[in-house]
Amino acid sequence: MLLTSRHEIGDPIFKLVVLVCALAILGLLGLIVYELVFRSALSWHAFGFRFFAGSEWDPVGEHFGALPFIYGTLVSSLLALLIAVPLAIGVAVFTTEMCPGRLRGPLSFFTELLAAIPSVIYGLWAIFVLLPILRSYLQPFLAKTLGWTGLFEGPPYGIGMLAAGIILAIMIIPIISSITREVLAVVPQHQREGVLALGATRWEMIRMGVLRNARAGIMGGIILGLGRALGETMAVTMVIGNRPEIAKSLFAPGYTMASVLANEFSEATGDIYLSALVEIGLALFLVTIVVNALAQFLVWTVTRGEPARGHV
Numbered sequence: 001m002l003l004t005s006r007h008e009i010g011d012p013i014f015k016l017v018v019l020v021c022a023l024a025i026l027g028l029l030g031l032i033v034y035e036l037v038f039r040s041a042l043s044w045h046a047f048g049f050r051f052f053a054g055s056e057w058d059p060v061g062e063h064f065g066a067l068p069f070i071y072g073t074l075v076s077s078l079l080a081l082l083i084a085v086p087l088a089i090g091v092a093v094f095t096t097e098m099c100p101g102r103l104r105g106p107l108s109f110f111t112e113l114l115a116a117i118p119s120v121i122y123g124l125w126a127i128f129v130l131l132p133i134l135r136s137y138l139q140p141f142l143a144k145t146l147g148w149t150g151l152f153e154g155p156p157y158g159i160g161m162l163a164a165g166i167i168l169a170i171m172i173i174p175i176i177s178s179i180t181r182e183v184l185a186v187v188p189q190h191q192r193e194g195v196l197a198l199g200a201t202r203w204e205m206i207r208m209g210v211l212r213n214a215r216a217g218i219m220g221g222i223i224l225g226l227g228r229a230l231g232e233t234m235a236v237t238m239v240i241g242n243r244p245e246i247a248k249s250l251f252a253p254g255y256t257m258a259s260v261l262a263n264e265f266s267e268a269t270g271d272i273y274l275s276a277l278v279e280i281g282l283a284l285f286l287v288t289i290v291v292n293a294l295a296q297f298l299v300w301t302v303t304r305g306e307p308a309r310g311h312v
Contacts, residue, residue, distance in 0.1 A: 032285070033285075036278060036281055036282040036285060037282065039274070039275060039278040040275050040276075040278040040279035040281075040282050041275070042271055042272055042275035043064065043272060043275035043276040043278070043279045044275075044279060046272055046275075047064065047065075047276075050065070051064060051065060051066055051276070051279060052065075052066050052067065052070065052283070053065065053067055054066070054067060055067045055068055055244075055246060057244045059264075059268075059270070059273050062270060062272050062273065064272070064273070064276040066257070066276075066279070066280050066283065067246065068244040068245055068246055068254070068255055069244065069255050069256060069257045069259075069260050069280060070257065070283075071246050071254070072161070072164075072240065072254035072255045072256045072257075072259075073230055073256040073257045073258070073284075075161055075165075075250075075254065076161055076164040076165050076168055076229070076236060076240065076254065076256060077165075077168065077226055077229040077230050079161065079162070079164075079165030079166075079168075079169075079250070080164075080165045080166075080168035080169040080171075080172060080225075080229045081169075081172075081222065081225065081226060081229070082165075082169075083165065083166060083169035084168075084169035084170075084172050084173045084176060084225060085176060085222055085225075087169075087173055088172075088173045088174075088175075088176035088177040088180060088221075088225070089176070089177075089180055089218065091107075091111055091173070091177045092176075092177045092178075092180035092181040092184060093180075093184065093206060093210075093211070094107075095107055095108055095111075095177075095181055096181050096184040096185060097184070097202075097206050097210065098202075108181070111173070111174050111177050111178070112174050112177075112178055113174075114170065114171070114173060114174040115171075115174040115175060115178075119171065119232060119233065119234040119235040120234045120235070120238075122167055122170065122171055122235040123167070123234055123235040123236075123237070123238030123239065124238070126163060126166075126167045126235065126238065126239045127238060127239065130158075130163060130166060130167065130239070131158035131159060131163060131239065132158065134156070134158045134162065134163055134166075135156050135157060135158035136156075138162075139152070139156035139158070139162070139251060140156055143156065143251075150248050150249065151248065151249060151250050152249065152250060152251060153249045153251065154249045154251040154252055155251070156251060157241075157251070157253075159239055159240065159241045159253060160239075160240065160241050160249075160250060160251050160252055160253050160254065161240065161247075161249075161250040161251070161252060161253075161254045162250040162251060163239040163240065164236045164239055164240040164254065164256075165250070167235050167236065167239055168229045168232055168235070168236065171228065171229070171232060171235065172225035172226075172228050172229050173225075175221070175224055175225045175228055176221045176222055176224070176225040177221075178221075179217070179218075179220065179221030179224055179225075180214075180217070180218050180221045182217075183214045183217030183218060183220075183221065184210055184211075184214050186214075187209075187210050187213050187214055191209050191210070191213060192205055192209050192210065194209070195208060195209035196209075216298050216301045217298060217301070219298050220294075220295045220296065220297070220298030220300075220301075221295070222295075223291055223292075223294055223295035223298065224291075224292060224295035224296075226291055226295075227288050227291040227292045227295060230257075230258075230284065230287060230288055230291065231258055231284065231288050232258060233258040233259060233261070233262050234262070236256055236258065236259055237256075237258075237259040237262055237263065240253060240254050240255065240256065240259060241253020241254060241255075242255055242259055242260075242263060243255060244260070257280050257281075257283065257284040258284060260277070260280060261277055261280060261281055261284075264277060265277050
């Protein structure tokens with residue numbers, strides 16, 4: 001009798017506590033959106049959609065346009081994907097399908113360890129190691145061999161879009177690799193065995209029996225990595241050059257939406273200046289939410305919520 005009464009009291013309390021926790025997350029998200037919308041209202045009324053198409057950023061004259069920051073964010077993030085996706089998928093395929101059992105655990109651990117390194121450490125490493133390599137070796141080589149494309153021209157200062165793209169690529173490799181590995185792990189084992197039984201080589205089995213069935217989940221991991229790249233701040237701020245301009249060359253400095261918020265928010269004195277920065281934050285927030293939601297959906301289409309299964 002006493003046990004029954006405890007259940008009758010405890011279950012509703014537990015249900016209420018869990019419900020409050022869930023609603024707290026939604027409430028926090030709603031408060032963030034409300035604050036961003038409210039604080040950016042002045043900029044929205046002053047510039048409208050011209051704010052996202054304008055390229056002038058003049059705090060003194062109170063003329064603001066977010067196009068250079070949008071351009072810098074997209075270019076650096078897409079460049080990071082071009083570099084990181086082949087490496088991340090290669091690591092995931094090797095770890096899941098070809099790696100000896102004794103190396104699988106350490107390799108997976110050290111790959112995911114990259115995600116735990118603070119971004120400021122990446123920035124410091126880029127300043128002292130990556131930038132000198134770019135300035136002395138990689139950028140002169142690219143200018144000599146591919147300068148005719150217009151993407152690799154100009155003085156090799158080291159800082160710029162190329163440096164930002166490379167450091168972002170290093171930072172998103174563990175995210176894409178981890179998601180890809182989990183997606184590959186839920187591909188049924190009989191799928192592999194069936195392809196091999198038909199006479200396929202090991203590479204053909206991986207390409208047709210594994211990667212083809214996991215492509216939606218892999219795409220989800222890629223988009224999740226893109227979401228991380230879009231919102232990265234400190235490491236990019238330290239190497240991109242922080243100049244609001246639109247240039248074709250990847251050697252040129254740039255600016256991202258996250259970087260301008262980190263650099264100028266504390267210096268914003270006028271109301272419209274502060275409102276313009278908040279509107280950039282709102283745009284970045286909405287883009288990140290959409291990208292992450294799309295990534296989670298694509299991963300779910302493959303895994304259907306199943307836990308990853310290891311296999312030899």
